[in-house]
Amino acid sequence: MANLPFTLRQLEVFSSLCATKSFRISAENLGISQASVSNQLKTLEEQLGVALLDRKPGRRPLITPTGAAFLQDLQRFEAATTALAAHRRANPVKTGSTRFQLLIGQGLAENFIRPKLGGFLTRHPEVELVFDLHLPRKELDAALARAKYDFALVHQIEPAPVADFLRPVALVRGGIYGHRRLAGGRALPLTADEVAALPFALPRISGTYERDELKALGRHGIRPAQIVGRPPYFDVFVSMLESGVAVGMFTEAMIPLAMREAIVLLYPTETWQLLWFRKDDSYGYYGDIVENFLLESVVGDPRYGSARIA
Missing domain, CATH: 3.40.190.10 (Periplasmic binding protein-like II)
Incomplete structure (x- = not known):
């Protein structure tokens, strides 16, 4: 079967948004963050090369004509998967798990x-x-x-x-990553002092982990002047980087491929x-x-x- 330009999760998110007309409600129904819902939809649209929903601040998302056609095909796809699943034996032999x-x-x-x-x-x-x-x-x-x-x-x-x-x-590259506009037109990589002046986000795992990360930054002479957030979820952390709200210590592999044009290496640190x-x-x-x-x-x-x- 040919590689498809979407994942089942992306289809699930799109279907939920069409039904609820709300990123918040879809996030609650799917058990993920609103940022993850937004990123899944954005990636789906980028992979398809079309706009499925019209999103404007303060308004419910509206389905585009292309999105309506895609939804119609998705409903046929869901019907086909239901028919395929019906071939499963009614009383399968239970072998335990x-x-x-x-x-x-x-x-x-x-x-x-x-x-x-x-x-x-x-x-x-x-x-x-x-x-x-x-x-x-x-x-x-x-x-x-x-x-x-x-x-x-x-x-x-x-x-x-x-x-x-x-x-x-x-082995993967590691460093301080953030939106390219935070470089302010300066040549990359930035200096340790220039990076230290930027707003930082640290992962909220535990106080011990935060101290370890600050020590790692300190080895490069980087002592953040301001910490603007301690996001508890990975997708929220990445969203902060993409929006330019903060920079953070990352491996390149952890940055979604679709965001690697916007999120760049501002300062290299150790390999991971x-x-x-x-x-x-x-x-x-x-x-x-x-x-x-x-x-x-x-x-x-x-x-x-x-x-x-x-």
Whole structure:
């Protein structure tokens, strides 16, 4: 089957917006942030090359003529998928499920794994995946050492020591990223003092994590003059960068491909490693299936590959 210019999640978001005429209500119904709803729609429109909804501040989104035609085709597509699903055996043989506990970086999960998760679980309904968000560094090592998780996939600044139970699988560029207009026409990269004067956002994971990030900035002589936000969600963090509200410490791979023209590297810092963990007794055959899915979803994705260091 040819590659399609959309994901099922994007179709779900578009369908919800057509029904609710509200980004807020759609976000609540889908269990995601309004920024994620907006980004999913924006990416869908960019991939299709058309405007599906007419959005103006203070007004409900209105479907465009092209959007109405797309919605009509989407409804036929949904009817076809329902018909295909009807071929499923009425009383399938129950073989039980194999449950895995995963620790995945929030950006990795949102950008690379979640869009492919529906297809994987459809192919392997006997597998149950339970995701936890990235833990602060010390807590992460302790949790993996106790074998609390079956699998983990996280980024770590390259100079930091790597525990014996973690395996490096890729290197990506890291630095201070923000909207290009924050450079104010100055040549890139900016100086440490110029970057320090910009508004910063720090991830809201824990006080320990924030202190570690400030220490990492301090190693480059960067001491933020103002911290304008501590977003709790990855997509909100990226949205702040895209809107020019703040800059932040990122890996290039975590910036959605559609935003890489607007969000640029303002100041390079350390290279980051992508680290992989698999518990020794992770269920043989099913463990191999999950491992292949997770690594292929990230390392095998061209969007991640374009950010890797050869």
